[in-house]
Amino acid sequence: xETKAVTKKRNVAIELWRFLIAFAIIGFHVxxxxxxxxxxxxxxxxxxxNWFFGSSEVLLIFTVTGGYFMAAHYQKRKNDAExxxxxxxxRAWEYTWARIKSLMPVLVLGYVLGVVISTGFFYQDYTxxxxxxxxxxxxxxxxxxxxxxxxxxxxQFFNLNGTLWFISxxxxxxxxxxxxxxKSEDTFCGLFAPLTFIFLGGWWCFTxxxxxxxxxxxxxAHTASPNGMGGSATDTTATLGFNNGLLFVMLGMLGGVMVYxxxxxxxxxxxxxxxxxxxxxxxxxxxxxxxxxxxxxxxxFMLDRWTVSLLCIAVVTLSLINKDALxxxxxxxxxxxxxxxxGSISLYIYMLHYPVGILVLxxxxxxxxxxxxxxWTVFIPTVVVTLILxxxxxxxxxxxxxxxx
Numbered sequence: 001x002e003t004k005a006v007t008k009k010r011n012v013a014i015e016l017w018r019f020l021i022a023f024a025i026i027g028f029h030v031x032x033x034x035x036x037x038x039x040x041x042x043x044x045x046x047x048x049x050n051w052f053f054g055s056s057e058v059l060l061i062f063t064v065t066g067g068y069f070m071a072a073h074y075q076k077r078k079n080d081a082e083x084x085x086x087x088x089x090x091r092a093w094e095y096t097w098a099r100i101k102s103l104m105p106v107l108v109l110g111y112v113l114g115v116v117i118s119t120g121f122f123y124q125d126y127t128x129x130x131x132x133x134x135x136x137x138x139x140x141x142x143x144x145x146x147x148x149x150x151x152x153x154x155x156q157f158f159n160l161n162g163t164l165w166f167i168s169x170x171x172x173x174x175x176x177x178x179x180x181x182x183k184s185e186d187t188f189c190g191l192f193a194p195l196t197f198i199f200l201g202g203w204w205c206f207t208x209x210x211x212x213x214x215x216x217x218x219x220x221a222h223t224a225s226p227n228g229m230g231g232s233a234t235d236t237t238a239t240l241g242f243n244n245g246l247l248f249v250m251l252g253m254l255g256g257v258m259v260y261x262x263x264x265x266x267x268x269x270x271x272x273x274x275x276x277x278x279x280x281x282x283x284x285x286x287x288x289x290x291x292x293x294x295x296x297x298x299x300x301f302m303l304d305r306w307t308v309s310l311l312c313i314a315v316v317t318l319s320l321i322n323k324d325a326l327x328x329x330x331x332x333x334x335x336x337x338x339x340x341x342x343g344s345i346s347l348y349i350y351m352l353h354y355p356v357g358i359l360v361l362x363x364x365x366x367x368x369x370x371x372x373x374x375x376w377t378v379f380i381p382t383v384v385v386t387l388i389l390x391x392x393x394x395x396x397x398x399x400x401x402x403x404x405x
């Protein structure tokens with residue numbers, strides 16, 4: 001019965017982690033990415049901040065849980081003989097279409113907000129014709145393909161809501177991984193997943209590559225454009241390249257698949273009181289270190305990214321095993337509904353916060369270096385507006401696209 005619960009029921013401790021990371025990502029984008037543009041060149045001045053800087057690496061929480069729940073979905077459908085008799089491609093497209101259906105409306109909303117709000121911030125001298133041309137040339141981005149490299153020339157449109165690369169990568173990587181699992185679960189989970197995870201883990205940790213779409217890897221050569229928005233379009237030496245965002249998402253999702261089988265095995269084990277105490281201590285230490293790194297990463301001591309990756313996998317695994325006192329406490333009846341709800345809006349927070357941050361700056365108005373905006377002046381209203389918008393988006397989605405028949 002316990003194993004069955006692991007595969008069918010989301011642990012609200014995981015939902016709380018997803019919310020915390022989405023919340024922290026707002027701080028990273030406001031205090032670092034958006035703040036970099038506020039150097040007076042656009043008429044805005046804002047201080048750069050190290051608050052929540054580590055959240056860009058801790059995004060692995062989303063990818064690891066994404067891989068876990070993908071594997072759980074497959075295991076749930078395995079009992080359906082008619083489903084299993086279909087081709088691997090048919091099942092993979094069905095899985096992917098369900099994800100597109102649930103994500104695409106918010107993806108488009110995120111881009112529309114980017115066009116309406118961010119254009120007047122980043123491209124203040126653009127004419128209506130230039131804006132329309134940029135939007136039309138970015139049709140692939142509206143369709144969620146820009147993590148594969150289909151972007152408008154110069155990547156202008158990417159600036160308008162840059163966070164959405166992650167959603168694109170999750171959809172693309174999810175299709176191929178689910179197809180591989182349908183084709184041969186044993187080969188995929190027993191050989192491809194662990195082998196590729198080790199390879200990508202080494203590549204990511206030791207190349208110091210950004211955990212995003214902002215660069216490309218090409219047969220060992222690392223290319224990046226001057227504005228940090230993608231591989232150099234003038235580099236003629238590369239014959240084949242991979243978007244780093246796709247590789248980063250694949251790394252996390254492969255880890256999540258392996259976590260699924262580990263959790264399934266360990267959850268069936270009966271731990272002694274001492275064993276549960278050790279799990280509790282491990283979870284407390286890992287959670288504290290991960291929160292420390294996420295909230296204010298440069299302080300006291302630095303954690304290497306492979307250490308952070310291990311911490312992400314550890315807290316996800318321990319939370320899903322649900323045997324330690326910390327996880328059990330988080331899953332109490334008093335707060336479980338709240339944590340589950342916060343987790344359910346975490347992806348909306350991630351997809352919508354970037355243009356909201358720009359909106360807050362535009363409402364505050366242009367300023368001078370002497371009146372430079374502090375991080376908190378922009379961050380706090382961005383969080384409030386994003387939360388409200390995410391709640392409204394969830395309500396609308398549940399009454400339309402996600403409405404149960």
